[in-house]
Amino acid sequence: MNYSRLLKVSIFATGLSGIVAEYVLATMASYFLGDSVFQWTIILSLMLFSMGLGSRFSKKIGTKLIEYYIGLELILSLITSFSVLLIYTIMPYTASVDIIIYVLSCFVGFLIGMEIPLVTRINQEYEELKTNISGMMENDYYGSLVGGLFFAFIGIRFLGLTYTPFVVGGINLVVALIVFFGFKGIILEKKKLLISSSVVVALFVAGMSFSKPIVEYGNQSQFNEKVVFSKQTPYQQITITEWHGKHQLYLNQGKQLSTFDEWLYHEPLVHPVMSLTKGKVDVLVMGAGDGCAVRELLKYDRVSTITLVDLDSVMTSIAKNHPIFKKLNNDALLSKKVRVVNADAFHYLETTDQFYDVIIADFPDPRSLEINKLYTYEFYKLCSHRLRNKGAFVTQSTSPYYTTHTFRCIEKTLEKAGFNTLAMHNHVYSFGEWSWVIGSKHFSSDQLKEKVSSAEIDHIEDLKWMTHDALKLLTSFGKDLVDVDTSKLQVNTVHNPTGYKYYEKGDWSYEF
Structure with a gap:
């Protein structure tokens, strides 16, 4: 031998x-x-x-x-x-x-x-x-x-x-x-x-x-609620839990939504930014693989196309086929208006030749370097290049009170990328106070606030929370819980990931 x-x-x-x-x-x-x-x-x-x-x-x-x-x-x-x-x-x-x-x-x-x-x-x-x-x-x-x-x-x-x-x-x-x-x-x-x-x-x-x-x-053992679905993908651990008839979605143990109150998040994410556009629109949604943001967009007849870009094909498959999510998103991803692209959002923006009237960025918080790149100056510049001149952009921007530095950093980074911005917030019971930032190349910040506050929403069917008074409250902030000198905040970039650093340091009293 x-x-x-x-x-x-x-x-x-x-x-x-x-x-x-x-x-x-x-x-x-x-x-x-x-x-x-x-x-x-x-x-x-x-x-x-x-x-x-x-x-x-x-x-x-x-x-x-x-x-x-x-x-x-x-x-x-x-x-x-x-x-x-x-x-x-x-x-x-x-x-x-x-x-x-x-x-x-x-x-x-x-x-x-x-x-x-x-x-x-x-x-x-x-x-x-x-x-x-x-x-x-x-x-x-x-x-x-x-x-x-x-x-x-x-x-x-x-x-x-x-x-x-x-x-x-x-x-x-x-x-x-x-x-x-x-x-x-x-x-x-x-x-x-x-x-x-x-x-x-x-x-x-x-x-x-x-x-x-x-x-x-x-x-x-990692969850207080009963685990009814768990799937490990090449990108993340997807878990669905049930408690008193309500379901929660977790990605790598981070809660993403609860069927108890998800509309308190998704209605402010979608409808204010849609109010800034007129006529037929093409929409790009990045992240949001659960389909709830797409569900809200499909309430508009004037939406011509929706391109949903989510990295994880398992997540979008769950949104399409799992009974809990099919019911939650009203089979939104099966609409003929919707095209699902399973790809990295950053790479998609670098390679696509499509232009959009509305761009929605709905990613998990920038708790890692991989996700942080989706909140950087470079990413927002790519969004700006793919956004038509009179279009509107919105991103979720973490908690304005418990991650104040990160929230203000996202706002400042968008401004650096050439957007006029409007911050919004709402109380989502499952998460606490949450925020979004709208960006526009066409309207000033004051114009954005005026248009969002006076947006016509009576024609939108099946709104569960949003009212005219609520629209005015979305853009009204008190003083920050944590005092932040925005002049000293650094812009978040790929090579200097300050957003991730601010988030890692944190201002919160508990982890979301």
Whole structure:
């Protein structure tokens, strides 16, 4: 048997499984802790550091290298397979999920760091040093590439975080068994390794069998309401809960709407900005994959087309097909006027050649760098380029009281991008005080306030909250809860993400 080739194949496989194991933990950290750039940076940095520690520790192993290598793969098989289940199991009993994820990352990294030194030392019996070192590193790197491709195109999309860890752990288990039987003739601890392998196989099968209910249990523990739907997509965790007959939508544990009062949000989002236009209009809606903003737009016969751009096809599919949302949005996304585009909004604006009379930006709060770019000067300039001269723009702009710096930063950034602005606010019971900012290249700020306050809304059917008096209140603000010197606020840009920084610092007393 070609022992050297067998060892290189094993390193290729462990390179694949190792990188995927860390991607799984980084994704878990992003979902539960937020700020994916920070979490991926920390997880991968801890992994690489721990790999160095593992590599250093491996020199303490002087004999029975093959036996230790097989044992190492068996341990990795268990740790990687059960990492997500462990997190979900412990989650209901601790608030320190971050510590658990970071410790697991360090442990996995430490074990991975021992692999190449051990296998290289085993292989020195069969190859000279220069071929041995380059061959091992080469196969490890190739395996990492395949692992990355697997995670991006198969694991996260089709297997999710429930079953991808078991695929990864299964690879480690297979490596252990192949090496065991390949080197069986020279292994001294056959009986111990065979028993250990049998135990790991049994645990592996049991874990696969009980993984789904454990994940469901852990997911339910994160919410006070009953979870009636949960789906992990390549971009986010989508959860729908039910409480007293009302439903709530969460993205990565951040509440997006409640059927109890969502119109208190969506009516101010849509109708004031629509009042600034006349005649037939083409509308671009970005975000708002739940379909509620589109529902409000379809109350206007003069709306010719609606282009809905949402990154996540699963979210728009839920809006189209899930009974709760079909009823909530009145089958809005099935209208012939509506075209759904599943794409990044920033990229869409960069590449489209379409112009619009109304542009609505309804994104989650800028709690991460990825979302923050949708509140930047560069993004608003793109919106300006795609907006017809007499058109109108509106964006949700977080809470004016609990995230005052971010709210004022969004307003200032829009002004920097060439818009005259009008801030609005309303009390949404599920969220507290909330805000939107309208932008116009045609009307002055005073004109915007006058037109919105006196908008004709009698012709709009099925308004649940908005009245003429309410329109006047939308644009009336008292003093900010937090004193903000807007002259010192920095404009939010891609390269200087101040909106994200202000939001991260926060002015709130609780998290939305």
